[in-house]
Amino acid sequence: MMTPSASGMNTAVKTFDCMAVHERRTNAVIDSTVSRPATDASACVSAWIVGVHEGGTMAEERTAVGGDVAALEAEIAALRRENASLKAQVVALEGALMDVRVDAPPRMATMRAAVIERVDNERRRLLHAVLDHSPSVIFVKDPEGRYLLVNRQAEHRFGRTRKELLGRSDADFFPPEAAQAMREKDVEAVRRGEPLQFEEEIVFAGELRHFHTIKFPILNNFGALMGVCGIATDITEQKRKEEERLLLREQVIAAQQEALRELSTPLVPIAEGVVAMPIVGSVDQARAERIMGTLLEGIGHHGAHAVILDITGVRTVDTNVASAIVSAARAVRLLGARVIVTGVRPEVARTLIEIGTDLDGIVMRGNLQSGIAFALRR
Secondary structure, X not given: OOOHHHHHHHHHHHHHHHHHHHXXXXXXXXXXXXXXXXXXXXHHHHHHHXXXXXXXXXXXXXXXXXXXXXXXXXXXXXXXXXXXXXHHHHHHHHXXXXXHHHHHHHHXXXXXXXXXXXXXXXXXXXXXXXXXXXXXXXXXXXXXXXXXXXXXXXXXXXXXXXXXXXXXXXXXXXXXXXXXXXXXXXXXXXXHOOOEEEEEEEEEOOEEEEEEEEEEEEEOOOOOEEEEEEEXXXXXXXXXXXXHHHHHHHHXXXXXXXXXXXXXXXXXXXXXXXXXXXXXXXXXXXXXXXXXXXXXXXXXXXXXXXXXXXXXXXXXXXHHHHHHHHHHHHHHHHOXXXXXXXXXXXXXXXXXXXXXXXOOOEEEOOOHHHXXXXXXXX
């Protein structure tokens, strides 16, 4: 039989062991959210109370431990309530997870559709911004020639709103012949199947404007015709500047030609009543006429009685040169003056004879100096 002290010690050891077990299993309750450790703890507490009662010598310890038991039982009750709450939360989370799994595909599809719609809207706004800020008239017609799309520049040119233009054709805005010409270009662009570029004249608000136009067909994914797109750029100012440039060029060319004519048929006063015309280069029909005109005008202007034609600068004397000399001599004689031809080289004289030139009434001299001397003596 054990002594009271030995019995008390054993009881205390058992109590501490039960408390250790309770502490470990209480932690297990918290970790695994189960209620089994609480039952074991109650059993340990009951055994501890019995052991203490059997010892009979630990009344003070019984009182202290009794308070700890009440606290442990209250803690166990709190853990049970928390465990029940955790279980409820787990059930709720599992239900929510199931709802998410069930609703996920429709939600994802809805979100994807919303993103696609937003991207499409942004692209549409970007396209309209490009169209409306373009300085060119941009439009799309359906296969029957009715307007499906117009930009802001088209509204400006037509002097009508977009609503007034859509659904209508060129025949509603232009004379029949102009509308027919535009329709023919639409059909040609469709027939070619590639961009068609051309210039056209269109009257807008009573003013004739020049346009450089590009038209091309628009096809769907199956190759069927959806319509014809047109881009018309106003080039009226460029055409005006080009015409001014061409006109200025023609004026410059005319002035140069006039200067060359004056240089090619100069009439130089030598002395009172005597004028000279040096001829350089070839003589064609046009130049022969200029020579004739200059001589006749010069004789009347200067009151000349003698005209010297110096052909030193003419390399080749042919029929044109001979005809010009003879014609000039005849015209000069009709005005009461005479013609003196200078610069006649031997080969020139031989050529004049060979071609049978009638030199009657024409004075021939070898050089300009002798010709001037002859004119001054008479």
